[in-house]
Amino acid sequence: MRSNGIPTPNIRRLLGYSFDPSLSVQLDTALVNEAVFKVRWEKELEKGPVGDYLEVVDFDPASECFYKPVDLNDSYILAQDGLMPSESNPQFHQQMVYAVAMTTIQNFEKALGRRALWSSYRDNEEKEFLQRLRIYPHALRQANAYYSPTKKALLFGYFPASSGTPGEHIPNGLVFTCLSHDIIAHETTHALLDGMHRRFIENSHRDTLAFHEAFADIVALFQHFSFPEVLRQQIAKTRGDLASQSLLGQLAQQFGRAIGQYGALRDAIGELDEKENKWKPRQPDPNDYQTVVEPHERGAILVAAVFEAFLSIYKCRVADLLRIASNGTGILTPGELHPDLVDRLAEEAAKSAQQVLNMCIRALDYCPPVDITFGDYLRAIITADTDLYAEDELGYRIAFIEAFRRRGIYPRDIRTLSEESLSWPSIPEEDQQVIFKFIASRLRLFIHHLSYLNQFPELEQLGVQNVWMQKRLIPGVDKRWNGMDDTEKSKLWNHLFAHQQFAAPFNFVAYPSGRDWISLSEQEQANARVVVWNTMSDREKIFNLTSIARSALHGWLGDFKADAGAGDVQKFEKLTGLYLFGNTERNEKLKGLKGELKDGQWRYKLEVHSFRGAQRVARDGTPVNRVIVSITQKRIVPLEPGVDVSAEEEDADGLKPGTFVFRGGCTLVFDLSSMQLKYVVKKFIDDSDGRLKRQRAFRTSEGGASLRATYFGAQSENEPFALLHSDV
Amino acid sequence: MSAKSNPSIKIRMYRQGLGDCFLVTLKKNGSNNFNLLIDCGLLQGTKNGKEIMLQLAGDIEATLKKEQPGDQKPWLDVVVLTHEHADHISGFNQAKDVFANIEFREVWAAWMDDEGHPKYKLVRERFHKQVAGLKASLARMDGEQTGLKEAVAFLINDFFDEDVLGAAGEKPKRSSAWEFALSKSTQPPRFFTPGTTFTLPGFEDIRVYVLGPSEDFESFTKVNPPEDDTYRSDGHAFALMDSFFAAVGGDGDEDFSPELFQPFEEPLRIKPNEAEQDDFFIKHYGFGPSAADSWRQINNDWLSVAGGLALNLDSYTNNTCLAFAIELVSSKKVLLFPGDAQFSNWLSWQKVTYDIPDDKGVKQKVTAKDLLERTVFYKVGHHGSHNATLKKNGLEMMTSPDLVAMIPVDREQAKSKTSKTNPKGWEMPEKNLYNRLLEKARGRVVLADETGVTELATRCKDQNFVGKVKLGGTLVRNPGAAPEPMYVELTIEG
Secondary structure, rough: OOOOOOOOOOEEEEEOOOOOOOHHOOHHHHHHOOOEEEEEEOOOOOOOOEOOOEEEEOOEHHEEEEEEEEEOOOOHHHHHOOOOOOOOHHHHHHHHHHHHHHOOOOOOOOHHOOOOOOOEEEEEEEEOOOEEEEEEEEEEEEOOOEEEEEOOOEEEEEEEEOOOOOOOOOOEEEEEHHOHHHHHHHHHHHHHHHOOOOOOOOOHHHHHHHHHHHHHHHHHHHHHHHHHHHHHHHHHHOOOOOOOOOOOHHEEEEHHOOOOOOOOEOOOOEEEEEOOOOEEEEEEEOOOOHOOOOOOHHHHHHHHHHHHHHHHHHHHHHHHHHHHOOOOOOOOOOOOOHHHHHHHHHHHHHHHHHHHHHHHHHEEEEEOOOOOOOOHHHHHHHHHHHOOOOOOHHHHHHHHHHHHHHHOOOOOOOOOOOOHHHOOOOHHHHHHOOOHHHHHHHHHHHHHHOOOOOOOOHHHHHHHOOOOHHHHHOOOOHHHHHHHHHHHHHHHHHHHOOOOOOOOOOOOOOOOOOHHHHHHOOOHHHHHHHHHOOOHHHHHHHHHHHHHHHHHHHHEEEEEEHOHHHHHHHHHHHHHOOOOOOOOOHHHHHOOOOOOOOOOEEEEEOEEEEEEEEEEEOOOOOEEEEEEEEEEEEEEOOOOOOOOOOOOOOOOOOOOOEEEEEEEEEEEEEEOOOOEEEEEEEEEEOOOOOOHHHHHHHHHHHOOOOOOHHHHHHHHHHHHHHOOOOOO | OOOOOOEEEEEEOOOOOOOOEEEEEOOOOOOOOOOEEEEEOOOOOOHHHHHHHHHHHHHHOOOHHOOOOOOOOOOEEEEEEEOHHHHHOHHHHHHHHOOOOOOEOOOOEEHHOOOOOOOOHHHHHHHHHHHHHHHHHHHOOHHHHHHHHHHHHHHHHHHHHHHHHHOOOOOOOOOHHHHHHHHHHOOOOOOOOOOOOEEEEEEEEEEEEEEEOOOHHHHOOOOOOOOOOOOOOOHHHHHOOOOHHHHHHHOOOOHOOOOOOOOOOOHHEEEEHHOOOHHHHHHOOOOOOOOOOOHHHHOOOOHHHHHHHHHHHHHHHHOOEEEEEEEEEOOOOOEOOOOOHHHHHHHHHHHOOEEOHHHHOOOOEEHHHHHHEEEEEEHHHHHHHHHHOOOOOOHHHHHOOOOOOOOOOOHHHOOOOOOOOOOOOOOOOOHHHHHHHHOOOOOOOOOEEEEOOOHHHHHOOOOOHHHHHHHEOOOOOOOOOOOOOOEEEEEEEO
8 A cells, every 4th residue: 555645556567469479470460469468456466476366386397397486566577568478488478377367357257247256166075265276387298278176276288389280380399378368268267167157067968068168268259359459450451341260260379270280279250171271151050069079169169159149249230330431332342441440340349249248258147057058058148138138129139049049059948949938937926935035135135245345244143143154254263363463453453443333242342462362352352353354355255255145045945944834845846946855755756866854854955056146237227136046956876777776885975886976956046126036047856857868878978988988987077178178 | 603602701709808819711612711810919917818828829720730731831821910909919929839830821911010111110200209208107107196097007008018118218119929920921911001902812702902091190199080070180199299208208219308398498497496495486386295285286287198198099009900801702791800990090991992893894983881881790899999980980881681790808807907097997898889789780799708609699589690609619718717618700601
């Protein structure tokens, strides 16, 4: 904090490649390949860079060395918008991964309207708040980069460009994946998505891993449109026709070229005709969705669909500009475009791209918690957008539906591809229940605290006072208190309590100078908690409050089970697809679903999987406040139907040989203004839609059968992305 | 022409364990039998392997002696070496002493084993580099990676013998089994390229078609089938790995100059012992297993690529298989011997055509599709693993109602190949493939590990066929064990 009256900067300007180093050695793109990333100013950014979200640690195990961490607060570096782009300077590499990963995080947060959290699950268990995703820019010597869910880290590789077709490289010159905007954005998105939907990395359907890939590509792709120089240059070059070959539609240029293939790795809109060595736009084939299996190629179908939706939206938005510029004909005269027109077209392209990206990210809140398919995602996009904007004034939703239809992507369970049938059905008045109102009103209290994080949340007022939750709110409060600097503590203490503006339990007591937690009185401990709370990062506060809310919801559902009449329970179960109570008939039908006997009733286990709030504003200014929770259940089922596995031994994960985890569950979207349940997105645990059969078939065929699986077993599941991205 | 009687073909599959050994005998009235031995191997590390293979070779010798005239040294007309994996060739070393008494009139192998072929050097160099690189990375893996280490070690040690792997500090060579068999060829060995077709001396009504391997060897590293896989460029997968090999230490190869692949200049590098004293790295990386965040360290993750490489090498070698078909010309029946060819080898057949003169001497085009459609005998590839029988352009094209199949497999042995990460062992034959085979061949699928025809009779309704399947010879698998049949055989009538 400075006292000379100059406000803290909002952004930090950092130079980087807008694509990757290969474009800096081509005359037509060199000028636009260096971009300034405007990264949120992090007050406590340390060398590394190590900030609130990320820590870059540059260890290169294959070369047996470390590289010095960059200090972005060095005044010379600050004065020059960061280090100059350079392949030979590892400190620039660190700056590049930091700048692009932060940009990606910011885009995510902007669309969702809340702070991003990393997944803290390891060994299937939730651990304490994990503040930073770790980034290793030079971790591997291979043509690969991946997000490791087990290490919560991004690992980037480097490799020699192939000698056969070196493209723009010196043969055997090194290619660094950590210098590619697309690869960094892609891997960061994997981590962000895992933070939100940790079950999406389970390969339970052809679409699940493909979805992860596609979504990561979509974010990387549309991020290109936020670089104004690139956008203007490409629009001038393609004369406004973004559907023709443009850099903006391509992913990971250098990577693709260096492994010996012309053009980019995954080209969203077209491909190189191998015979003619010419680029051609890709014609959508309605059979693609049925026939393409490999996750990247399958993912490319989804990317192409979204990109096409974007193009239609863009074309619609610029039609008037083109007419104005062409005396009403809409056909531009040959030659270069007027620079003003280029600027206007670029502006429209940037806007359309941002809106499409927002739609894609917002849809994540409306996805089922497990087993996502492309069809589900389309429904989520349409629902999310409808929920925010009742009218589709600009035809965005139609553009999406059309683009998906052209690729044969249909949700399984609907009859027509209209907006109404695609949107998840809203829950009618007669299906609303007391429990929904109860849940919504209680969760609203949590949402309130998530918006005012400085205020210490009094668990009593949240109605969830218990010892475990008290601990969860500030884990290790004693150590934190003891570890704090005495002067700082006393300053905070006096600042917080000096004016006696607090009611009990925060009565003013004198600062317990120099005393450890254990010696504090109950009153002092209550105040000390508030002091420690004020030293915690916002994201940790959110994480801790979120886990308390989830645990509270779990408890309420338990109470509901005990209190509610049989009719209410049945209605609840029917609506959510969850099963709460067991009986002989059900135990038979739901084999492998664990439960316990409590108060004379058999209760099935369930997990409150996530809790999040979404506060948005509709076009007409009305606030749209939602709280989203997902609840899941799991069954251990044999791979082959009817096989009795009861005698087999369980391994550490509760799995027996020849079995797999079959998950079901629902995402519930509550409207906080009406206190009603708005949408339910569910995957049946009872297999009433035949999903179990399909999953079995998938797991025993393409999902399981690979030479790798023959020799290596399921070991590869620890690092699902390591293999997916690898070339060998 | 009509005066000639149609020849018949007897196929004998040996029951040595997980490995291939087929004695194919062409018979015709008025001629000597023509014997082809297709492979002779057993997986490395099989218990009592040498003794088993000695007995097997003894059976071959005795069989030849019985049918061949006079005091002449027994001979095999052709010995086919499909590829250099131990489970296909080890017998030529293990039972060297017996084979020394048998003449190999002509040895057949694929073009890539021909030293005179322009691509030979490149192929061998790449192969050796991979083997050396893999061995070096195995040596560097630590406790955390036992699963991976086991699996990689399996892939290397089970399929290659010490010669191929090379002793420490030594350049790998060709396996001595391979060298031995090749050197025994009385006629110069023949190395085949796809598209080659010919009839056998004295058996003009039997024609051989060479299907693979394609000379486009860059495609060999493809493991799985996507047919229009456009973005992978496997030819360079090897080159891309050079920096990895340099880091694991290679074998002192000058191509692997460790300095060449260092990403940054020397002064920019901080040695681990210096980093261990540095506050930043202590706090944010932590050293040793007791560091707070040791679960996030990446000391060995970079070695995981060795798993992919080992698979690559395995597939690569399988794809070098000499794949061929034998046709009974007058009845147009085809017998298919693909070795252990994997998808890219199978796929490449679709590009091959043959010009065959018909009765009137007019050339007719024959394609791989024709041959597959007429296949009545299929030697199932790679012991029935899922990836060595192509679906659409393979088994599904075999539409003959007379199709029968033989799987050289030992299910117990395959299952015993367990590791920490793969407790079930190897799935051979793979369930889906096996079920489809049963459908296509109407149950006429013979497995090498069955000691009688009881199981065959339950899965196959064609009692006539079951009656033709004969077991014979004597194999004593372990000292003191009960004797069991040495082989199972059946005859395809012309």
